Amino acid sequence: MSDRAVQKPIWAALVVPSAACGLALAPVAGWMFGPLAAATVFAVCLADAILLGWVVERFRRDASAQLRRPELRGEIGYQAGVFRPLLAEALLQIEELEQRAAVAAQAKTELEARVHLNRRRLRHFVGTIDATSEPVILTDASGRVLHANPAAGRLFRPEETAARKTGTLTESELSEIPPVVQAIRQVLDRPLGASRTVEFSVDGAAGVTHRAVVRPITDDDGQLLGTSVQIDDVQHETAERQRHAEFVSSVCHELKTPMASIRAYTELLRDGDAETDEERAELCSFIDSQVDRLTRLVNNMLNLARIQSGVVKVQRDDCELNDVLQPAIETVRHLAEEKNIRLLPELSDLYLAVHADKDLLRQAVINLLSNAVKYTPAGGEVRLRSRLAGDRCVIEVKDSGMGIPAECLPRLFERFYRVPRNNSAAAGTGLGLALVKYIVTDLHNGSITVQTEVDTGSTFTISLPFGHLDKLPRRDAAKKTIETT
Known part of the structure; x- marks a missing residue:
């Protein structure tokens, strides 16, 4: 209640009785002493009431001010007179109410601070989930979706390319992938601590494209609150597994063929089917050629594996490109002469500065030249x-050989791949071009392309950055420095 509201009943309690007393005494004074006496009596009674009211109001205000200031409350007792015991109790x-109010105010402040902190933590938690590139979905204990980050929205709604801000996902959208819904239900029905992993495909894709890991969410008391679903794109992993399986299959096939031949020729020798020295020498020659084939296969596999795994340290130095190409020509020259193939070097007169590993780059060029010689008929030429x-800086290896069908080009640089129509022309492992591509593109930041026409020939073109290390573009030079350290 305000001071103005309290003031009204106090003035009414003092002024009204005094005014009534004055009205009662005024007629008596007027009868005994005249009208002037009656007016005087009424005025005195009214003035006394007003003065008394002013004094009481003054005391009330002082007491109210002292009650609001604890350090002044002791002075009230000396002024209260007969009301001292009652005022002391008041x-x-x-003071007790003030203490309770202070405790309540402190509790309110702590609660507001805790709520504010929890809200900040929640915003940080939600922001972290939304910033994650992998789809994440949170559900409650009944399986209803509580939150889904934008990545999850784009997974279930491929047409949404922009970042979603709401983080909502309906149960009907989630039900489009039954394995995930089933995994969520199994986690909710299982004992606490059990998780579930499922793989599935989306958009009608063939094979597995995504993996979902469903984990339970519990509070501090171990009560189940819901689940978290983290979805990973495993298309690259699946493709790697497929390539690994194909690689193992190809290796087994490549090893099996010469080993079967060796075994067959060995049995012929052991059984005495070769009656003359010439026949035995021919069988031994066949066995030797198959051993050479196995040796080439194993060496190429080891070289490729060592380079890719970093066992072979890449030593890149500033050099002149023709200094790398000239020894490669000499290495292959005797193979060309055996088939009566003209090996024609057309090297530039310019100083072609490159930053390269001379041994590895030379090996790549030797592989291209060897293939050109092997698949070029006698009397042809290789440039x-x-x-x-x-x-x-450009390197070109051009031959007048058998050429490559267009349908074979997409797989030309795959490990163990060989052009079917050219298999009978020469022996090979199918690893040479894969090694060339890795050396050029991965180790030298270059590129390799091929232009070919069946029965006319092929041209393999290698492109490398021009310049020594200190002359290369800044980003390229930094990358080369990292690779060589």
């Missing part, structure tokens, strides 16, 4: 060119 009640094209 002061005790006031090795070097030239400068803008800011790139």
Whole structure:
């Protein structure tokens, strides 16, 4: 109640009785002493009431001010007179209420601070989930979706390319992938601590495209609150597994063929089917050729594996490109002469500066030249060119051989792949071009392309950055420095 509201009943209690007393005494004074006496009596009574009211109101205001200031409450007792015991009790009640109010205010402040902190933590938690590139879904204990980050929305709604802000996902959308819904239900029905992993595909894709890991969410008391669903795109992993399986299958096939031949020829020798020295020498020659085939296969596999795994340290130095190409020509020259194939070097007169591992780059060029010689008929020609094209050094290996069908080009640089129509022309492991591509693209930041026409020939083109290390573009030079350290 306000001071103005309290003031009204106090003035009414003092002024009204005094005014009534004055009205009662005024007629008596007027009868005894005249009208002037009656007016005087009424005025005195009214003034006394007003003065008394003013004094009481003054005391009330001082007491109210002292009650609001605990350090002044002791002075009230000396002024209260007969009301001292009652006022003391009132002061005790006031102090107790103040203490309760202070405790309540502190509790309210702590609760507000805790709520604010929890809200910040929740916003941080939700923001972290929404910023995750992998789809994440949170459900309650009944399996209803509580939150889904934008990545999950884009997974279930591929048409949404922009970042979603709401983080909502309906149960009907989630039900489009039954394995995930079933995994959530199994986790909710299982004992606490059990998780579930399922693999599935979306958009009608063939094979497995995603993996979902469903984990239970519990509170501090171990009560189940819901589940978290983390979905990973495993298409790359699935493709890697497929490539690994194909690699193992190809290795087994490549090893099995020469080993079967060796075994067959050995049995012929052991059974005495070769009656003459010439026949035995021919069988031994066949066995030797198959051993060579196995040796090439194993060496190529080891070289490729060592380079890719980093066992073979890449030593890149500033060098001149023609200094790398000339020894490669000499290495292959005797193979060309055996088949009566003209090996024609057409090297540039310019200084072609490159930053390369000379041994590895030379091996790549030797592989291309060897393939060109193997698949070129006798009397043909193989050309090795070097030239400068803008800011790139170009190496070309051109032959007049069998050529490559267009349908074989997409797989030409795969490990163990060989062009079917050319298999009978020469022996091979199918690893040479894969090794060339890795050396050029992965180790030298270059590129390799092929132009071919069946029964006319092929041209393999290698493009490398021009310049020594200190002349290369900044990003390229930094990458080369990292690779060589």
